[in-house]
Amino acid sequence: MNESGIPTLAESYGKAPHRTTGNGPRNVNVLLESLRGVGGDTPSDMYGRGETIGKFERKLAEMLGKEAAVFFPSGTMAQQIALRIWSDRKDSKTVAYHPLCHLEIHEQDGLKELHHLEPVLLADADRLITLDDVKKMPENVACLLLELPQREIGGELPDYVELEDISAYCREQGIALHLDGARLFEILPYYGKTAEEVCALFDSVYVSFYKGVGGIAGAMLLGDADLAEQSKVWKRRHGGDLISLYPYILSSDYYLDLRLPKMAQYYEEAKELAALCKAQPGIRTRPEVPVSNMFHLHLDGVSAATAGPIIASVQAETGIALVAYLKENGERSCSTEIAIGDLYEGVPKDKLREAIGLLGQRLAEARG
């Protein structure tokens, strides 16, 4: 609560009975649910070995059409290691990625501090990497990382044809192409492709199990058998080769099976919610029409300081939670991220429309 007794944005989000985003609270039940069908005598993996880890790695390798897969505790670890291996293979410290790449803005510069790699930033921060950007890269780039969808700009995607062109160009030039596929499963319905088809364009792939999949934590790195073996050596060096990773492996496997079939539904629901939001004056979405389960909601003409209490009041009054936090973008603009999961389908649509209408009205009043 703030001084005047009005709930804060986070409070109103937490208390509202209906949430438009996510799969529900991240609590111990998420783990317990995933273990309900697992026998207590199921043996632990042991430092990366054993059936519990091997079976899941083989499942993903087959699903994504790659020779080998290695389970990692985190994508941060998996991706730094993938780039390091490509750098060593090509004998060049230079890699390339988007200015808002996870490695550039969320990892405390691990890639530079631990691996001494030198990233070239492609494109402007507010747009996707194009074939043209790729063609202008320095000659010594060992590996290009593409993130699909580009999360920090709302989850945008290149046209599939452009993706194919970038892949063909990199192969021609001997540049390794790595996929940051933290949200790979989420984009398949839009592209109308299988995971294997998308991954065939890339030399190595990372996928996450706690974004749309909604697991607890964990990641998989996929590529050729040699890359996989080398990545295990680096996993040990990073301190990620735990004696037991099964709490993450078993839950990742469970939620992958549960939510893969729902990705098309999440995508349709994201388009529905985005359309409802942007029908209000001063509310935009990015992308205009979502291409996955996610989008960014932009509020124009209001600061986060102004919009926050307004949204909080709407959430408290209607019981519909839309926004958990706001990011300030310049002086009179703010935004938030929406990622559709299991909860959206349970939101009463009449109340949702009412809440969004009320929000549009009050934001318009605030703009004056």
Place this chain on the structure above:
Amino acid sequence: MNESGIPTLAESYGKAPHRTTGNGPRNVNVLLESLRGVGGDTPSDMYGRGETIGKFERKLAEMLGKEAAVFFPSGTMAQQIALRIWSDRKDSKTVAYHPLCHLEIHEQDGLKELHHLEPVLLADADRLITLDDVKKMPENVACLLLELPQREIGGELPDYVELEDISAYCREQGIALHLDGARLFEILPYYGKTAEEVCALFDSVYVSFYKGVGGIAGAMLLGDADLAEQSKVWKRRHGGDLISLYPYILSSDYYLDLRLPKMAQYYEEAKELAALCKAQPGIRTRPEVPVSNMFHLHLDGVSAATAGPIIASVQAETGIALVAYLKENGERSCSTEIAIGDLYEGVPKDKLREAIGLLGQRLAEARG
């Protein structure tokens, strides 16, 4: 089974109804048991924040008498980071440790490959580091790591007075002293000291939750508040700052409470078992009298190839599992590691004596 239908060492160990070492199989039940008393609505930690992680970190900081504690997925990660921070503080890449230090032999040279630190190896591989070794270190050593007990030589310990002298010398010389306390709780009964008293001799401390404590995985790094804060930055860089570490945190907390009070019992039982073993000709233990829950069992005058089937037959006949694996030490000598946990107290003592007697007899026959 081998060709002649005799079970292998590992098979006979796995099938014997009574095991002298450990706490039982590493399987999913270990996790389930630890969660039985935890509410399903207990919130996840979130990237190192929240009550679930904060409470456990404060508990350990208080127990070990340090300003701050940071939970890590692994000791490999925690210790490399501790040494890196000391190296940066003292502006020297040189650190010192035992030739059989975990960082030197089990981590694929992560310390060198990721942090470019240059370890000086103290003492010979088969004995403890002494004050004299420490006094002869090069001047530019930023940090000395001591492992208590020294696991790879059977879990030996220096006299407490020597430990105090090493600590005093390092303080005087401005050398940071770091404790590899993977088995810290296991040595307290022998020293007759509290964890806080032992840790007071060190500037930073790592403890593990899956050795004697018998948890699933996880480690804690402790030291001053600044070291803790810096270690979180490095944890992010290593890819260890997971969105959720609660499966390890909750289970570590559970098994720590469960097994801390049993460490004195494990220690007494280790002494009992070692005495029984070394009463047989050609069987030695290291240390001669254990100083924790662990010791190494050395079989003299027989190779692993000879001793393996003999031990397997004894284990199959008596139902007492003593040895899961053998390590070859030169041509006619082999050894294994014993670590006492919950299972030992359930082993029928008459059968245990019978099995060890039979083993001694058959090994003597094999020596001829």
